[in-house]
Amino acid sequence: MNILFYHPTFNPESWVNGLAQRLPQAQVRVWQPGDDAPADYALVWQPPREMLANRSGLKGIFALGAGVDAILAQERQAPGTLPAGVPLLRLEDTGMAQQMREYVLAYVLRFFRRMDEYQLQQQQKQWQPLKPHRQERFTIGIMGAGVLGQQVAQALVALGFTVRCWSRSPKQIAGVESFHGRENLPAFLHETRLLVNLLPNTPETVGILDLALMKQLASQAYLINAARGAHLKEGDLLTALEQGQVAAAALDVFADEPLARMHPFWSHPRVTVTPHIAAVTLPSQAMDQIAANIRAIEQGGTPSGQVDRERGY
Numbered sequence: 001m002n003i004l005f006y007h008p009t010f011n012p013e014s015w016v017n018g019l020a021q022r023l024p025q026a027q028v029r030v031w032q033p034g035d036d037a038p039a040d041y042a043l044v045w046q047p048p049r050e051m052l053a054n055r056s057g058l059k060g061i062f063a064l065g066a067g068v069d070a071i072l073a074q075e076r077q078a079p080g081t082l083p084a085g086v087p088l089l090r091l092e093d094t095g096m097a098q099q100m101r102e103y104v105l106a107y108v109l110r111f112f113r114r115m116d117e118y119q120l121q122q123q124q125k126q127w128q129p130l131k132p133h134r135q136e137r138f139t140i141g142i143m144g145a146g147v148l149g150q151q152v153a154q155a156l157v158a159l160g161f162t163v164r165c166w167s168r169s170p171k172q173i174a175g176v177e178s179f180h181g182r183e184n185l186p187a188f189l190h191e192t193r194l195l196v197n198l199l200p201n202t203p204e205t206v207g208i209l210d211l212a213l214m215k216q217l218a219s220q221a222y223l224i225n226a227a228r229g230a231h232l233k234e235g236d237l238l239t240a241l242e243q244g245q246v247a248a249a250a251l252d253v254f255a256d257e258p259l260a261r262m263h264p265f266w267s268h269p270r271v272t273v274t275p276h277i278a279a280v281t282l283p284s285q286a287m288d289q290i291a292a293n294i295r296a297i298e299q300g301g302t303p304s305g306q307v308d309r310e311r312g313y
């Protein structure tokens, strides 16, 4: 069995060695331009088109992250990047849910306890206790109730928050009110005080965080965007902040990354910027999952994490 690896920034040696340990029967190699020797599986992030376009015999392509929007966009721009008919698989959790829980909880508590405002007051040497937010008036809405969204929701319920989620299909998550489908989006947004975005970036969700949506939230709402920058209409957020519709935002992802030095978010007093670190790929857990999926395919079983290319996630 031959496995190809390509990632623009990961240390290839540790991946090649780690995969070889987990799949002793496999020959694992780092793809180099010009390499068109046979391969059964490919592990990729931002693969050049020539890596996979003319290959036959591939049994699976593993994206080295949870979100596959970038690789599907590559395919749209350069057809053949993902050869037709080959299953595309993504990482499911592999330690990202724990990281995402930490990220979202950190900002929920920062906003709920008004730490962001106290930080601004400290800069003014201002000693001014603020009226505390009350949990019963601080409903948290999570857009996207998949692998990450569900775990974040459960962690917030455990802290005593009122939590609702929105997804395509209905969910049953203990203590969480489930809304689904476009028709129920207004009901989900109504009275949501803090909105967490954990949707995949698809043709249906791109630009979903716009002014019209923000206006449906409770006034002085908070936004945490830890999914993709393409979800957010950045100018609309600036308007909503200016109008007081949105009180503050924590943003991990941006339309253009790295965020341009001149971007207004950097210095906005009510915006917190992090450099796409909410949940990163943990090599060891990712390799465990990929190796298990390869074994499943080899044994005629069904691997997990298969992407529906039409749906976009």
Ligand SMILES: NC(=O)C1=CN([C@@H]2O[C@H](COP(=O)(O)OP(=O)(O)OC[C@H]3O[C@@H](n4cnc5c(N)ncnc54)[C@H](OP(=O)(O)O)[C@@H]3O)[C@@H](O)[C@H]2O)C=CC1
Binding pocket: 066, 067, 068, 092, 093, 096, 143, 144, 145, 146, 147, 148, 149, 166, 167, 168, 169, 170, 181, 182, 198, 199, 200, 201, 202, 204, 205, 226, 227, 228, 252, 253, 276, 277, 278, 279, 280, 313
């Ligand atoms: N900032 C960071 O560091 C990271 C960001 N991410 C981002 O988080 C995203 C979510 O990851 P993950 O939880 O693993 O993904 P999943 O595919 O497990 O979950 C996606 C959720 O979104 C819902 N959804 C999709 N399309 C729609 C729609 N049109 N309307 C309503 N709901 C919709 C799905 O509904 P249903 O369940 O009904 O299918 C599902 O509940 C990734 O796609 C990635 O972009 C991921 C990792 C790290």
Ligand SMILES: O=C(O)C(=O)CO
Binding pocket: 064, 065, 066, 067, 068, 276, 277, 279, 280, 281
């Ligand atoms: O896995 C993903 O989709 C990420 O965004 C990792 O940072």
